[in-house]
Amino acid sequence: MKKIKLLVLFALLAACVCSAVACDFTIGHTYDDEYTYDEYEHWYECTGEGCGAKKSVTPHKMTDEVYALIEGESYLCSECEVCGYEKKLPADGVTVAVDTATAQAALDNAEEGDTIVLTEGVYATLYIRKNDDSELIESDWAGGGNHTYKRTVKNLTIIGQGNVTVTSIVAEAQTYVPGGNFNSLSTTNPRLNTYIDFQNLAIENINFTPDAGRVAVELASAGQKVSIDGLLIKGCTVNGTGDINSGNRLFQSEIQNTADYTEKGNAVLTAYRRNITVTECEINNLHQGLKINYVENLTVTDNNFSGIKGRDLLITNADGDIIISDNTFDGSTERVLRMNLKGNLTMRGNVVTNWNGTDPEMVKIEAVSGATPTVVLEDNTWMGKTDAEAKTLGTVVYPTV
């Protein structure tokens, strides 16, 4: 009984409200105090039945677009700051991660051309490793059901949105034993032997905090079964502890040589590193900044190095075009650059301040045995000295041909 009475009461009230706000030419329109909107603009609408008059029709003032994971799907979202209209578009080719587990799943499922967006937060070490799409090279390696795989990582971008911290990004390319300290899905195989072929990997806008002895972007491995053709590290920060024994670096990739790997006589992978760019990074208090060997075409530009304990840049067997430009090196306690070279080096617009090194040279470059490299220095400042002064003083030493 009570319910029915209430319903009647509401019906009467509704009727009163309707008649009170209906279009009435004598008193004008009565506008809602909440916005009405479509996908382009918002306005106040007359509440009069069937009237539809609008006032204050204004385009939306949309916030910046951000990626978001909503019910397991990736979207690109923004909203109107005035009326609250939400724009949500499916983010094609983008996988949004919100924590270590979703980021790791995105890396394991990444396909050619994918972008993985890490939303604001703190992530543990992320691994690039053998996945379900990896090519099975050999299923009974050395007997006992050991498996060899090759994974190709092509045109993959990993980008932080907002303030994103990741311990390290690590390639697991080598042989792993189950129960070891690694994460290569090795529980399903007695032993897992993985090659990884990177073709255009970009890592952007991430703050790294590598553990002791580890590297922020660690594409090296003990087995060296990695090839890199196209790597961009951009807008990243890495902060170390200032301990020369920490082993912390922004990037490290080394082999003793350009190595051709075969399995049962079939070519699997040639390990090399080409076309690497490090730019707009803040590199602080590490053991070393970058340690790379057998590299062809390397650009290190617009970075700030601070308080590096070992060498800021240790680049050996460098070939092709090596460009080191517009970086600052502050408070280094070893050489800024140690290099041996067979290609063409250009150092331009770098500034060295507060150098504390004990070596006689800030920069020491030698030719790879038998090679005739070229070195061009332009517009660098070495503790206030010009390139010519630094060369005369012997603080910058390089071969001339």
Ligand SMILES: [Zn+2]
């Ligand atoms: Zn009206």
Ligand SMILES: [Zn+2]
């Ligand atoms: Zn709006």
